[in-house]
Amino acid sequence: MSTSDDTADASDYETESVGVLVIGAGAAGARAAIELAERGVTDQLVLGKRGHGDAHTTWARGGINGALGTHDPDDDWAIHAADTLQEGHFVNDPGKVETVTRAMPEHLRELDDWGMDFSRTDDGEIDQRYFGAQSFRRTAFAGDHTGESLLDTLVARAQSLSVPYRENLMVTKLVADGDEVYGAVAVDLDTGQPTLIEASQVVLAAGGYAAIYDRHTSRDDENNGDGPALALDAGASLMDTEFVQFHPTGMAVDESDPEWEPWRGRLVTEAVRGEGGRLYNAEGERFMERYSPDQMELDARDVVARAIAQEVREGRGTENGGVYLDISHRERSFVRERLPRMYERFQELGVDLSEEPVEVAPTAHYGMGGVAVDDHGETDVDGLFAIGETMAGVHGANRLGGNSLAETLAFGAVAGEQIAARDPEPGTVPSTLRDSLVEPHITGLSTLANSSGDYTPREVLSDLQTLMWEHAGLLRDGDQLRAGLEQLEAVRNAADDMAVGPLGSRSFEFAIDVGFSLTVAETVLRGALDREESRGAHYRTDFPERDPEWRQNIHYHAADVGVTTTTEAVGEPSEAVQAALDEGHELDYHQLE
Known part of the structure; x- marks a missing residue:
């Protein structure tokens, strides 16, 4: 790459144009790509930050929910929805919950047809086990490697449909004008080459944000808040990020x-x-x-x-x-x-x-919040979708175990169907955005690379993770949260004084992650401070009771400095789901003994 005064020429980047760009090669991204391909959309590209098939999905081990009724024939989708709403303390989006629970029996059978290595009953049926807070045995599984087997199955299916993909590309910015998305800028982590990928439709399936905490179940280079931070920067809003599940x-x-x-x-x-x-x-x-x-x-x-x-x-x-x-x-x-x-x-x-x-x-295991989306997974930025752990709405204040993989399949298919119906054309970034956004961003990436400073990106990320664990962890109070917001500014200052390696290096990658993590951490702290109650995974020792007035979702919007918040009331469940709630189904643990 050419440089001048240690800064790369902003015009020195590759350009590729596709109809649909899928960012994230885990289960959600793979399922969306499969749906697109099966509906005739061949002009698509799946980007993965790691090697193909190496995504956080593989770490989801226990199972995937769907009311098959293998052992418990009384189970059905409405009871699954009722369990999900109860576990989410009724701040879930009831429509999104219903979308997932209605679809999952068929998606499990679909995976079976595609050759997934499910554990089986003696009769050869898909086996199902108990999972926490579920009224019936509805968690299908493949030993304790369900996520790994699921992703293997989806990757094989995508390959059989000749879905194009590229490995080891890290998206650093979405190209959007606040109203519409036009593509994304990515850096090749092998070569350091920046790339502009033009696309008329973009699907964010980039995971969650649990790794902003000191003790977490993710690898250090994933779930740093990439997806939500990218969406917020592009003009979308976030929702419910104060709800973080501690496994x-x-x-x-x-x-x-x-x-x-x-x-x-x-x-x-x-x-x-x-x-x-x-x-x-x-x-x-x-x-x-x-x-x-x-x-x-x-x-x-x-x-x-x-x-x-x-x-x-x-x-x-x-x-x-x-x-x-x-x-x-x-x-x-x-x-x-x-x-x-x-x-x-x-x-x-x-x-x-x-x-x-x-x-x-x-x-720290899972972020229930994420990007606010409509019934099809689309944000309020035209053409920008968010699915899987990147989106909000399904899980409310606490996720039901086994529902994360379910969400990836259900909304991957829903988003893929919606996009395919638009018959997407290849994307084009307007020249004004190339001049005002793309090239300045690429110049900024080159300035960040090889920069000198007193802190390493890993040190700054570690300081942020410690801050979040101590100030917005399992037990929270107003004083801790306000102190956390004050300390966040010190971490931001350190982030402006980092010694960073060349484009594409691990140091560079972690420097980008620091920026994403800082953005999402602020929303978690602000939302947890605003929500003066205890609900699900959000527990305030100074407000230990659930407050009916707080049956609302907090939305986060980008501001000139930091974020602002608004609240919206939660919808009501359908008659079928309300009937299941009224029946009062509940797991009886002692059936296991």
């Missing part, structure tokens, strides 16, 4: 042990509890009997996570700040068959999961 069972490890430290916060799948795993404190008490005697370890994730935090806070935690998860009462053959990846992981670390307990503690 009860991340790995609690001795951080001084180099063998265990990399696993800190990594997910111990809910499937362990779904197959009968039990939680004990350091005194040997099965403590969920105090907090949830009916649903026990399979109560809602926010309930179980807060119970663990309470046990630790009151001095009944383990040496590494957690509690024990124990499934040793099950036969080794059962554990190895139903939880093969978990068994192998701990065996490699010298622990036999079928013989001894493991230490677990809450860990």
